[in-house]
Every structure is written in C-alpha cells, then in structure tokens.
Amino acid sequence: MELTLNPYASTLILSSLLVAGLSVYIGLKLEDSVRWIVFAMASFSVWGFFYGIELASQTVDSMLFWSKWQYIGLVLAPACWMVFTLKYTEFDTSKKRWIYPSIFFLPIITYLIVLTNDWHHLHYKSNWLITSGPFPILGVEKGVWYPVLVAYSYLFYFLGTVILWRRFRYANIHFKLQTRLLIIGGFFPLIINVFYQLSWIKPYEGLDLTPYAFLFTYFFIAIAILQFNLLNLKPVARDKILEVMTRGVLVFDHRNKLIDFNSASKKFSFQPEQIKIGQHASIIFSERPEILDLILGRENKTIESRFTIDHSERVLRVESVQIADQKSLVLGILVLFDDITEQIKTTEQLKKQAEELTKLNELKNKFFSIISHDLKGPVFGVKELIHLTQNGLVTEEEFLEMLPEVSKNMENVALLLENLLAWTSSQILGEFIQAQSIDLFKLVTSQKNLLNRMASEKSVAIELLGFENTWAYGDKNMLELIVRNLISNAVKFSKPNDQILISCETKNEKLKLCARDFGIGISEENLKKLNEGISFTTRGQANETGTGLGLILVREYIVKNGGTMTVESVLGEGTKFCVTIPEGINPHKA
Known part of the structure; x- marks a missing residue:
C-alpha cells in the first residue's frame, strides 16, 4: 500500500499520537470512574490516526482498508463519552444494570456492518476516488445504516451533555469551568460534523474535519487535566464531602x-x-x-x-x-x-473545678487538724482542770487564778467553733441569704464590744471612723461574722499599745469598710495566698493561734453579698483589709 503524506494527513497522525500519549499518561493518574474520559480521548486518537493514514493512501481499496480501522475509534467514542458522564455524575444504575451493555450494543453492531459492508452495502452503497483536490479522497454514497450511526452518535453526545448539565447545579463554583470545558469538548466537534453532514463544510468535496475538531478540543482538555488537576475529584462527590x-x-x-x-x-x-x-x-x-x-x-x-x-x-x-x-x-x-469555644470553656471549667477540689481537700485536712489539735487542746485542758479541782489537787484560789486564762481560751474556742460551723455549712448545705438593710454602726459596735476584752489585754485601742448614718444591705449573720473576723484578725497581729482603725465611707451606692492595724504586716508570699483564696495560719504577736478559715469565710461571704475584698500590707508597718458592701436604705428616712 503506497502512502503519500500531505499536510492534512501528517497533522492528523501527529496530533492523534500526541493525544493518545496524553491519554495513556492521564489514564494512569485518574480513578476508574473518571478514566472513561481517557477512553473517549483514545477512541478519538484511533479515529484520527487511521483517518490520517486513509488521507495518505492513493487507492480506494487502501482507503477502505484503513477506514475499517478508524471506525474502531469512531463507533466507540460516543459510547465512552456516555459512560464517562454517567460515572462522573454518579448516575444511579444499580437497578438498571442493562444500561452499560446497551450503550455498546449499537457501536458493536455498527462496526460489524462496516466490516461486512462488501456483502450488503448497508453502510456504504458505493465508493469512488475524488481527485479534484491536492490529494486523493475517498468518496462514498451513504447506505441505510449510515444515518443510524450518525443518529446514535449525536444521541449519546446529547444525552451525556444533558446529564452533565442536570448535575451542574450540584457542582461548586470551582467546577463550573471544568463542566463547561467538558460540554464544549463534546459540542464543538459535533457542530463541525453537522456542517460536514450538510455539506456546508466539506473541503475538496469529501474531507471530514470532525476528527480535527475532536483532537483539537481534547488536546486542550488533556492539558487542563495535567496543568490544573482537572477531574481530580468528581463535583458531586466533592460537594457532598465538603457540605457534610x-x-x-x-x-x-x-x-x-x-x-x-x-x-x-x-x-x-x-x-x-x-x-x-x-x-x-x-x-x-x-x-x-x-x-x-x-x-x-x-x-x-x-x-x-x-x-x-x-x-x-x-x-x-x-x-x-x-x-x-x-x-x-x-x-x-x-x-x-x-x-472550639465550648471545648475551651469545658477545659477551663474542669481545670477550675480541679483547683477548687484541691483547695477543698486541703481545707478538709486542715479542718481535721483543727479539730484534733486547736479544738481538742483547750477543751481537754478545761476538762483536766475541773477534774483536778474536784479531786482537791487544785485549790479554789489556784482555780480562780487560772480562770481568766481559761476564759480567754474558751473565747478562742467559741470563735473557732463559730468559724468551723459556718465553713461547714457553706461547703455542705450552702447558705440561704436573707438580705436586709442593717445599721452598720450598730453591727460594728456590737462586734467591737465582743472583742474589747481581747483587745484590752494587749492594750490595743479600737477606733471607729465615718459611721454616721451608714446602712448596709446584706445578710446580718454573714456581715457579723465578716466584721468579727476582721477585728479579731487586726487585734491578733497588733503589738501592745497599738491602735486599730475601723473606718467606713460611701461611694457609688457602696459602703467601703476597712480594718487598719499597725502590726507586723503580711509577707508577699502570704499576701499572694490571701488574694488567691488559699488557707494559711500564723501566730499573733502574743502567740495567739488561728485556723486560717476566718479570712476565707470573709472573702466567700463578701462575694455572696455582692461585694469585694482587698488587702494592702507592708511588712513591719501593718495591714489594711477593705470590703465593699451594697448600701442599704435607712428606714427612718424612707
């Protein structure tokens, strides 16, 4: 078979080989469902390659021989396109398993008719050689089956495009270019073929430009696949993944x-x-x-x-x-x-609860230590003193001499018991706050009188300042405990002949109550513990003992009554405790 290359034949052969090579390369990269676009590209390559050899042939027999080879790609290309669109859009064929076999039914029948055309002439009625152009072209008279080939090819391309278009609404904006490119890749060559079938575009009386159009468009689709990772994920699958x-x-x-x-x-x-x-x-x-x-x-x-x-x-x-x-x-x-807002809140809450649990555990241990030591010692001491007196081992005169010290110890025990019971109640039962307007001057004066004996033993003077017409709003029992602890704490750390100033001022509907002593002050370490709500205890100037619960209760009760507590201290110069309390209403002026 003599072959004479010409520009048209050479262009088809080279472009077909190029697209075929790209098809093989891309086919190895894409997944199975998308790989059918590669089969379509390969079919166009087969069509174009053997049509190029046909254009280089010089005789009718030679042209018919190569024409049978090109029809392998020509009949399969529409079917591959149809299968690609179905798989690419995840078209449900589970209940219609006959769809895929039926797609290839007509292509197979058509190719068998082409192979046996010499016996029945259903595809081509007759053939001749067109020599009016620069190179010989095969002239054909179409048989009755030829329109069937054209019809099902157009139908497959059209249905595939419709399927793509219907699924287009599911695709993200990023896939619009991809879908449009696929639709153009299917429609542009078809338009050229329509013009060829209508003899509107048929150079040299028989040259078919359709293979050129297919190879041209699918060459650029192949480049897009390689350059921009086109078809790396199907739009429907991708959208479903992202949206969920x-x-x-x-x-x-x-x-x-x-x-x-x-x-x-x-x-x-x-x-x-x-x-x-x-x-x-x-x-x-x-x-x-x-x-x-x-x-x-x-x-x-x-x-x-x-x-x-x-x-x-x-x-x-x-x-x-x-x-x-x-x-x-x-x-x-x-x-x-x-x-992660809720996650952060949960983590912070768990951390806070863990810290609170640690503090409560420390307080529990301190609680038992207080009961076993600070409470047990004075009570057992009184018990032993009474026992010795009853047995005559301690005379009445000796008992009376010890009585002031016993009384002092019992006062400490009473204050200790009061704080322990208040703390226990707050931790187990919680408090029911009965807020009311309270004459703060009367409340502070009554607590001062309770602690006067303790102060007089150290010659400490307690002075009240700024209590003219001061009414607080809060729970009376809690405020009494707050004031009592502040005053007793100031007395405890005051030196003999010192002075304690209890002052009050009104600002922004709040009362600021301060207890100022001029004692030993608080170290930075203990000041930090106070601000963090950590319990600790130190002995007073006269070796007075304490539990460390008092100031914890003060802080807790102040917060529950809508106030705050601040501490200022200079080591060696004294300490100033201040609490704020909501201002109450004087009922005599209402």
Missing part, C-alpha cells in the same frame, strides 16, 4: 486567591460577603492578621484565634495544610476552621 463537614474549609491557590470553599466556612468568617471565588486572602482576612500570616506562611500549622461576635467571645482553631504535588512543590494552602 462541620468545619469551615477554604482552599487558596499559589497566588493566595480563593478557589474553593464550603458553606460552613461563612459561619466562621468575619466578613462572609468576601468569601467568593477569586478573592485574595488579604481581603478576606484584612481584620484577622494572624490568620493571614498563617496562609502566607504556607506551613502546616495550627493556631487559635479569639474574637467577639454578638457580644460573645469565640475561639477558633485554625489549621493550615499545604497542598503539594509529587515534587513537593506547594500548589496552594488548605485552611480549616473549627469553633
């Missing part, structure tokens, strides 16, 4: 422009209207520089971003993931958003 994700997803390309996102991402965005394809990261995150730096850094990294929305503080975990090719070249960045 509760995390926000943004995908940026190498130019930091947004190329994909899911609907959840707008929930985590500070400017949801800026979430659109093609938008630059610097615009989307203009108000969140830490997230923008994360994207521009192009690293696999996770950060936390805090912001306020609707007067509520939210915490986002933002994770960036590199998108790289096989050569580790970064093609873009994937940004994932997750609202």
Whole structure:
C-alpha cells in the first residue's frame, strides 16, 4: 500500500499520537470512574490516526482498508463519552444494570456492518476516488445504516451533555469551568460534523474535519487535566464531602486567591460577603492578621484565634495544610476552621473545678487538724482542770487564778467553733441569704464590744471612723461574722499599745469598710495566698493561734453579698483589709 503524506494527513497522525500519549499518561493518574474520559480521548486518537493514514493512501481499496480501522475509534467514542458522564455524575444504575451493555450494543453492531459492508452495502452503497483536490479522497454514497450511526452518535453526545448539565447545579463554583470545558469538548466537534453532514463544510468535496475538531478540543482538555488537576475529584462527590463537614474549609491557590470553599466556612468568617471565588486572602482576612500570616506562611500549622461576635467571645482553631504535588512543590494552602469555644470553656471549667477540689481537700485536712489539735487542746485542758479541782489537787484560789486564762481560751474556742460551723455549712448545705438593710454602726459596735476584752489585754485601742448614718444591705449573720473576723484578725497581729482603725465611707451606692492595724504586716508570699483564696495560719504577736478559715469565710461571704475584698500590707508597718458592701436604705428616712 503506497502512502503519500500531505499536510492534512501528517497533522492528523501527529496530533492523534500526541493525544493518545496524553491519554495513556492521564489514564494512569485518574480513578476508574473518571478514566472513561481517557477512553473517549483514545477512541478519538484511533479515529484520527487511521483517518490520517486513509488521507495518505492513493487507492480506494487502501482507503477502505484503513477506514475499517478508524471506525474502531469512531463507533466507540460516543459510547465512552456516555459512560464517562454517567460515572462522573454518579448516575444511579444499580437497578438498571442493562444500561452499560446497551450503550455498546449499537457501536458493536455498527462496526460489524462496516466490516461486512462488501456483502450488503448497508453502510456504504458505493465508493469512488475524488481527485479534484491536492490529494486523493475517498468518496462514498451513504447506505441505510449510515444515518443510524450518525443518529446514535449525536444521541449519546446529547444525552451525556444533558446529564452533565442536570448535575451542574450540584457542582461548586470551582467546577463550573471544568463542566463547561467538558460540554464544549463534546459540542464543538459535533457542530463541525453537522456542517460536514450538510455539506456546508466539506473541503475538496469529501474531507471530514470532525476528527480535527475532536483532537483539537481534547488536546486542550488533556492539558487542563495535567496543568490544573482537572477531574481530580468528581463535583458531586466533592460537594457532598465538603457540605457534610462541620468545619469551615477554604482552599487558596499559589497566588493566595480563593478557589474553593464550603458553606460552613461563612459561619466562621468575619466578613462572609468576601468569601467568593477569586478573592485574595488579604481581603478576606484584612481584620484577622494572624490568620493571614498563617496562609502566607504556607506551613502546616495550627493556631487559635479569639474574637467577639454578638457580644460573645469565640475561639477558633485554625489549621493550615499545604497542598503539594509529587515534587513537593506547594500548589496552594488548605485552611480549616473549627469553633472550639465550648471545648475551651469545658477545659477551663474542669481545670477550675480541679483547683477548687484541691483547695477543698486541703481545707478538709486542715479542718481535721483543727479539730484534733486547736479544738481538742483547750477543751481537754478545761476538762483536766475541773477534774483536778474536784479531786482537791487544785485549790479554789489556784482555780480562780487560772480562770481568766481559761476564759480567754474558751473565747478562742467559741470563735473557732463559730468559724468551723459556718465553713461547714457553706461547703455542705450552702447558705440561704436573707438580705436586709442593717445599721452598720450598730453591727460594728456590737462586734467591737465582743472583742474589747481581747483587745484590752494587749492594750490595743479600737477606733471607729465615718459611721454616721451608714446602712448596709446584706445578710446580718454573714456581715457579723465578716466584721468579727476582721477585728479579731487586726487585734491578733497588733503589738501592745497599738491602735486599730475601723473606718467606713460611701461611694457609688457602696459602703467601703476597712480594718487598719499597725502590726507586723503580711509577707508577699502570704499576701499572694490571701488574694488567691488559699488557707494559711500564723501566730499573733502574743502567740495567739488561728485556723486560717476566718479570712476565707470573709472573702466567700463578701462575694455572696455582692461585694469585694482587698488587702494592702507592708511588712513591719501593718495591714489594711477593705470590703465593699451594697448600701442599704435607712428606714427612718424612707
């Protein structure tokens, strides 16, 4: 068979080989369901290659021989296109298993008719050689089966395109270009073929430009697949994956422009209207520089971003993931958003509860230590003194001499018991606050009188300042315990002949009650413990003992009554405890 190459034949042969090579390469990269586009491309390559050899042939017999080879690709291309669109769009064929075999039924019948055309002439009625052009072309008279080939080819291309179009509404914006390119790849060559069938475009009386059109369009589709990873994920599958994700997803390309996102991402965005394809990261995150730096850094990294929305503080975990090719070249960045506000709150709450539990456990241990030592000692001492007196081992005169010291110890025991019972009640039962307006001057005076004997033993003077017409609003029992502990604490750490100032001032509907002593002061370590609510105890100037519960109760009761407590102290110069209490209403003026 003599072959004489010409520009048309050479172009077809070379382009067919190129598209065939690309098809093989791409076929190894794509998954099975998408690989059918490669089979379609390979079919067009077979069609174009052997049509190119036909155009280089010089005789009718030679042309008919190569024509039978080209029909392998010609009859299979529409079928492969149809199968591709069904699989690509995940068309449900589970209940219609006959669909795929039926697609190939007509192509197989057509090819058998082409092979046996010399016996029945159903495809070509007659053939001749056209020599009016620069090279010989096969002239044919169409048989009755030829329109069937054209009809089912057009039908398959049309149905496949309709299936793509119907599924188009499920595709993300990023896949619009992909879908349009596929539709153009199917329609543009068909338009050329329609013009050929109508003899509107038929150079040299018989040259078919359809293979050129198919090879041209699918060459660019192949380049798009390789260059832009086209068809790397089917739109329907991809959209389903993204939309069911509760995390926000943004995908940026190498130019930091947004190329994909899911609907959840707008929930985590500070400017949801800026979430659109093609938008630059610097615009989307203009108000969140830490997230923008994360994207521009192009690293696999996770950060936390805090912001306020609707007067509520939210915490986002933002994770960036590199998108790289096989050569580790970064093609873009994937940004994932997750609202961890509740998780953070739960963690902080658990941490706080653990700290509170530790403190309570320490207080419990201290509680038992107090009962076994500070409470047991004085009570057993009184018991032993009474026993000795009854047995005559201690005379009445000796007993009377010891009585002031016993009385002093019993006062300490009473205060200790009161604090222990109050603390136990607060930890086990909780308190029921009965808030009322209270004459603060009368309350402080009564507590001062209770502690006057303790103060007089150390020659400590207690002076009240600024209590003219001062009414507090709170629970009377709690306020009494607060004042009693503040005064007793000041007496305990005062030196002999010192002075204690109990002052009160009104500001912004709050009473500020302060107890100022000029004793030894508090060390920085113990001052820190006080501010953190940690229990501790130290002995007073006259070796007085304590439990450490008093100031803890003061702080707790003040908070429950809507106030605050502050401590100022200079070691060696004294301490000033101040509490704020809501101001009450003087009933005599109401």
